[in-house]
């Protein structure tokens with residue numbers, strides 16, 4: 202399972218590797234199997250929705266991709282780099298927005314970003330430039346000197362997105378980034394990330410249980426009780442379920458009602 206070469210572009214030169222490649226990944230917490238032979242691909246320049254109810258295994262998968270947990274079975278590659286065998290090459294290409302908030306609320310936006318840039322070994326001058334650029338990307342440049350605690354929930358999320366971009370990753374993982382946000386903030390956060398996919402060609406894996414965050418052109422990976430029930434396009438999922446809308450397709454495929462935002 203770990204016998205393939207590490208692979209940036211293949212020797213044959215045919216095509217670049219996907220932003221994320223996951224094959225046959227399983228993970229258990231004691232007796233509890235949280236992920237069961239999960240395989241999925243996030244192409245570069247594609248907004249890919251990891252759709253699943255609470256407890257489906259979304260955050261566990263993110264913990265394996267980010268190497269918070271070691272993946273002992275299966276294979277995970279970021280831009281062709283195996284996360285177990287070449288962790289620094291792989292993680293260099295990865296930006297993450299975790300489910301729980303991780304900004305220091307007593308520091309300013311700029312300080313939070315500079316601190317994170319330093320962790321990535323980015324020098325002071327470049328850190329300033331990258332932070333300014335990243336805050337512009339999330340339309341918060343004018344708030345750079347304000348403390349995080351003065352921001353709304355949606356604005357804080359946008360700072361976390363800015364922070365995830367400082368080292369210029371090619372793959373972005375976001376774990377339920379809009380939970381608890383009002384509708385306007387949600388649209389703003391989704392819009393920023395969709396812009397990164399369209400303009401910068403990032404591969405995005407967006408974990409959510411909110412079906413209305415899916416757009417017609419997205420790829421969808423339906424995760425249920427640790428297993429991938431469907432992986433493909435929106436029309437593909439509708440056709441596979443024999444339904445005309447995604448809510449019904451979700452219900453049909455999982456045999457459950459989807460959960461809505463609290």
Ligand code: ADP
Pocket residue numbers: 230233234235253254255256257258259260261262
């Ligand atoms: P999601 O992010 O989709 O809500 P999780 O990955 O958090 O799902 O959880 C998947 C399953 O694994 C759930 O049944 C959850 O209770 C279990 N689980 C998650 N983290 C742990 C842990 N640290 N210890 C034990 N069980 C866990």
Ligand code: MG
Pocket residue numbers: 259260261300376377
């Ligand atoms: Mg989760």
